[in-house]
Amino acid sequence: MAGLSWEDAEDIGLALYEKHPTVDPITVRFTDLHKFVMELEDFDDEPTRSNEGKLERIQMAWYDEYQENQ
Numbered sequence: 580m581a582g583l584s585w586e587d588a589e590d591i592g593l594a595l596y597e598k599h600p601t602v603d604p605i606t607v608r609f610t611d612l613h614k615f616v617m618e619l620e621d622f623d624d625e626p627t628r629s630n631e632g633k634l635e636r637i638q639m640a641w642y643d644e645y646q647e648n649q
Contacts, residue, residue, distance in 0.1 A: 582623025585633045592640025604641040609634045
């Protein structure tokens with residue numbers, strides 16, 4: 580099975596919520612978000628393939644998980 584890539588915003592958002600359940604994703608800077616994604620065990624994509632749009636989609640997916648579980 581292939582690992583997560585920058586295109587997997589929903590799955591990454593869920594993984595980030597599971598790893599950081601008390602962090603409000605809206606407060607996370609994109610530089611830190613990039614680092615958090617790269618640290619995910621299942622993430623398997625090139626660091627340079629990210630961009631602002633992809634990070635924003637990931638942040639919103641994470642925020643949706645965060646909101647649903649508050």
